[in-house]
Amino acid sequence: MSQTVDRALSILPLLAEGPADLGQVADRLGVHKSTALRLLRTLHEHGFVYRQSDQRYRLGARLFALAQEAVENxxxxxxxxxxxxxxxxxxxxxxxxxxxxxxxxxxxxxxxxxxxxxxxxxxxxxxxxxxxxxxxxxxxxxxxxxxxxxxxxxxxxxxxxxxxxxxxxxxxxxxxxxxxxxxxxxxxxxxxxxxxxxxxxxxxxxxxxxxxxxxxxxxxxxxxxxxxxxxxxxxxxxxxxxxxxxxxxxxxx
Amino acid sequence: MSQTVDRALSILPLLAEGPADLGQVADRLGVHKSTALRLLRTLHEHGFVYRQSDQRYRLGARLFALAQEAVENxxxxxxxxxxxxxxxxxxxxxxxxxxxxxxxxxxxxxxxxxxxxxxxxxxxxxxxxxxxxxxxxxxxxxxxxxxxxxxxxxxxxxxxxxxxxxxxxxxxxxxxxxxxxxxxxxxxxxxxxxxxxxxxxxxxxxxxxxxxxxxxxxxxxxxxxxxxxxxxxxxxxxxxxxxxxxxxxxxxx
DNA sequence: ATGAGTGTTGCAGGGAGTGCAACACGCCTG
DNA sequence: CAGGCGTGTTGCACTCCCTGCAACACTCAT
CATH class of the missing domain: 3.30.450.40 (GAF domain)
Known part of the structure; x- marks a missing residue:
């Protein structure tokens, strides 16, 4: 429905498979690197993805905390x-x-x-x-x-x-x-x-x-x-x- | 960084506090109802939010599954x-x-x-x-x-x-x-x-x-x-x- | 050094998201 | 049953925000 959000959310299951770098994310989304970068940044700001020391991205802690909260409710x-x-x-x-x-x-x-x-x-x-x-x-x-x-x-x-x-x-x-x-x-x-x-x-x-x-x-x-x-x-x-x-x-x- | 995604992601912690209806979500985001609706729809398509029988939204199962996968990795x-x-x-x-x-x-x-x-x-x-x-x-x-x-x-x-x-x-x-x-x-x-x-x-x-x-x-x-x-x-x-x-x-x- | 491979940053164009207003529906009240 | 709320939903212009490009910065190899 909303292209930008749609793309951003598609990143998450992708990262669930394992850490990935910017290029991989961009490829699998079918968008330009810079676009992927900006999406990842937004996700990062919200704590949904985390940047490892090797610069690769993986799912972040907030996601985990959120899910726990959800299930407890x-x-x-x-x-x-x-x-x-x-x-x-x-x-x-x-x-x-x-x-x-x-x-x-x-x-x-x-x-x-x-x-x-x-x-x-x-x-x-x-x-x-x-x-x-x-x-x-x-x-x-x-x-x-x-x-x-x-x-x-x-x-x-x-x-x-x-x-x-x-x-x-x-x-x-x-x-x-x-x-x-x-x-x-x-x-x-x-x-x-x-x-x-x-x-x-x-x-x-x-x-x-x-x-x-x-x-x-x-x-x-x-x-x-x-x-x-x-x-x-x-x-x-x-x-x-x-x-x-x-x-x-x-x-x- | 990306306004649309930013707004969409802000919905999730909001829903973690408990189920909310369209109006409440729109208010707390400070956007028009129609905007909130489209964001929620996108989140819904990805299984991140779920629509209860009383039409209110709450966090969805996919979110939970994702988090589990993340932590196992x-x-x-x-x-x-x-x-x-x-x-x-x-x-x-x-x-x-x-x-x-x-x-x-x-x-x-x-x-x-x-x-x-x-x-x-x-x-x-x-x-x-x-x-x-x-x-x-x-x-x-x-x-x-x-x-x-x-x-x-x-x-x-x-x-x-x-x-x-x-x-x-x-x-x-x-x-x-x-x-x-x-x-x-x-x-x-x-x-x-x-x-x-x-x-x-x-x-x-x-x-x-x-x-x-x-x-x-x-x-x-x-x-x-x-x-x-x-x-x-x-x-x-x-x-x-x-x-x-x-x-x-x-x-x- | 030199190059390939990354991630990052302005920029201009246009498509995508936005808010408005009007509509549709269920629910209560008189 | 009419009327009036309070919802959620849709079409449509406008404009703003996202996009892709190209150029740049940087880290490793060889």
């Missing part, structure tokens, strides 16, 4: 956190909290497993949207039209033999998830990792977030993990109640 | 992390890693205390720069001129009776820290919390990061905490060695 996260901790204390496995936003699902909170063998994940990382249990719950609740549109647009990488293969299969799975009110991912992302997830709803019943328990099957089998479903659902419901009670106007997140 | 952090974990296993207290960047010191990694009573802090949060032990180490290593300039410019909030009161006192403290090669914060930020910190150096001997162990004095007295100084220094030195060995060109971070 998410109501659901704040409310859910103690519940996640309690669930973790109860079962010992990794507990995740995720939200949906603009074709992406991402973890906004996490409590680490207390077992030595842990699942790898990180807060802020976009989730494997076609297979993750939390993603299924969040997408299953979208309005029909949007759900179809999103499903069509997605890629369906075959992480494992049990990954969701394509849009129709995904939509079918979403229908099932929507019906039953909970979801699983049994080795669809990583062969040896299983998850079981439940939705968190706002006052209007819309799914605002989803939480899951994940564990590698060297620790517990899929069947054993499924026995945790009731406590996961109980926890999610408790969060829903608290969330609904506290927020007067229901936000999408 | 920091070499020091990657190298230091296992060492921090080991130190935590050894002593049980909260371990922090911090860097300096453009008049700010911020935590880039943290291992939580294993004691029930913990110090509050968060990754990405700017550190109380005039009192924190890690901040002292990072600032003490700046070139004389810059160090003075920064010290003059800072505020000196009196968090407690033992907080650094003003620039001269701070510079004196920095000189001492520089001399001895380690630093402490004994109740300068929170009355009941003590820290002991050591520097991490790059190939050229410049301080690139600092790490600390913190504990409330209900868990250990300041004196007891000081007995950990040798292991903190040992750990920091180990990180320094590994970091120097691995990075061919020394970066400021």
């Amino acid at each position: 998410l109501d659901v996260r704040e409310i859910a956190h103690p519940h996640l901790v309690r669930l973790n204390e109860e079962c010992g496995h990794t507990v995740h909290l995720a939200v949906y936003e603009e074709n992406e699902v991402l973890y906004i909170d996490k409590v680490e497993s207390r077992y030595p063998v842990r699942m790898y994940s990180r807060i802020g990382k976009p989730v494997a949207i076609t297979v993750a249990a939390v993603a299924k719950l969040l997408l299953a609740d979208l309005p029909e039209a949007e759900r179809r549109a999103v499903a069509e647009k997605l890629d369906y990488p075959t992480y494992t033999s049990r990954s969701t293969p394509n849009a129709p299969a995904f939509l079918k799975e979403l229908a099932k998830v929507r019906e039953q009110g909970w979801a699983t991912d049994l080795g669809g992302h990583e062969e040896s990792i299983n998850c079981v997830a439940a939705p968190i709803r706002g006052t209007d019943g819309r799914v605002v977030a989803a939480m899951s328990v994940s564990a590698p099957n060297v620790v517990v089998t899929a069947d054993e993990l499924l026995t945790l479903l009731p406590s996961v659902r109980r926890t999610a419901d408790a969060v829903s109640r608290e969330y609904s009670g506290r927020t007067p106007a229901p936000d999408t997140v | 920091l070499d020091v952090r990657e190298i230091a992390h296992p060492h921090l974990v080991r130190l935590n296993e050894e002593c049980g207290h909260t371990v922090h890693l911090a860097v300096y960047e453009e008049n700010e010191v911020l935590y880039i990694d943290k291992v939580e205390s294993r004691y029930p009573v913990r110090m509050y802090s968060r990754i990405g949060k700017p550190v109380a720069i005039t009192v924190a032990a890690v901040a002292k180490l990072l600032l003490a290593d700046l070139p004389e001129a810059e160090r003075r300039a920064v010290a003059e410019k800072l505020d000196y909030p009196t968090y407690t009776s033992r907080s650094t009161p003003n620039a001269p006192a701070f510079l004196k403290e920095l000189a001492k820290v520089r001399e001895q090669g380690w630093a402490t914060d004994l109740g300068g930020h929170e009355e009941s919390i003590n820290c002991v910190a050591a520097p991490i150096r790059g190939t050229d001997g410049r301080v690139v990061a600092a790490m600390s162990v913190s504990a409330p004095n209900v868990v250990v007295t300041a004196d007891e905490l000081l007995t950990l100084l040798p292991s903190v220094r040992r750990t920091a030195d180990a990180v320094s060695r590994e970091y120097s060995g691995r990075t061919p060109a020394p970066d400021t971070v």
Whole structure:
């Protein structure tokens, strides 16, 4: 919409890949060096990029601080956190909290497993949207039209033999998830990792977030993990109640 | 430098305080609504802001994902992390890693205390720069001129009776820290919390990061905490060695 | 020294962003 | 239901700000 801003913002993901010098930035933006320089300067003044001692640019600290502030302001996260901790204390496995936003699902909170063998994940990382249990719950609740549109647009990488293969299969799975009110991912992302997830709803019943328990099957089998479903659902419901009670106007997140 | 970009970027910290609608954004920027709208649209397209169901804007997920990616790419952090974990296993207290960047010191990694009573802090949060032990180490290593300039410019909030009161006192403290090669914060930020910190150096001997162990004095007295100084220094030195060995060109971070 | 490779700085032209005013919409009130 | 707010949105001229160029400064190699 705004050319200058558009270019400036395009620099950031570019630098996220790693530090780059002026020439590289200019090339990848397709603009003159002097133009890139001025954009970088503006970003620099705001602390969004940082200039290393070797003159190359990389993402700056302010960006990081901003993001932290943003995520801390998410109501659901704040409310859910103690519940996640309690669930973790109860079962010992990794507990995740995720939200949906603009074709992406991402973890906004996490409590680490207390077992030595842990699942790898990180807060802020976009989730494997076609297979993750939390993603299924969040997408299953979208309005029909949007759900179809999103499903069509997605890629369906075959992480494992049990990954969701394509849009129709995904939509079918979403229908099932929507019906039953909970979801699983049994080795669809990583062969040896299983998850079981439940939705968190706002006052209007819309799914605002989803939480899951994940564990590698060297620790517990899929069947054993499924026995945790009731406590996961109980926890999610408790969060829903608290969330609904506290927020007067229901936000999408 | 670039007006449009400048304005657009100013929106982000503004939204970090909380969601805002178009009018509020326009007012605080001092521009016409239509201008603000176009800036917000551009930010939106890049996923930096998100539009809630009530039409208000807040910071978007991409921002968060970007920041995570950025911090994961920091070499020091990657190298230091296992060492921090080991130190935590050894002593049980909260371990922090911090860097300096453009008049700010911020935590880039943290291992939580294993004691029930913990110090509050968060990754990405700017550190109380005039009192924190890690901040002292990072600032003490700046070139004389810059160090003075920064010290003059800072505020000196009196968090407690033992907080650094003003620039001269701070510079004196920095000189001492520089001399001895380690630093402490004994109740300068929170009355009941003590820290002991050591520097991490790059190939050229410049301080690139600092790490600390913190504990409330209900868990250990300041004196007891000081007995950990040798292991903190040992750990920091180990990180320094590994970091120097691995990075061919020394970066400021 | 000499050159290639950087990053940096005026400058003039024109395209891009700006503010205005008018419009569209939802929401409340009488 | 009409009317009146308070929003967010769009078209359109004007002009200002951004752009690309070319020349300059600087640091490394060889």
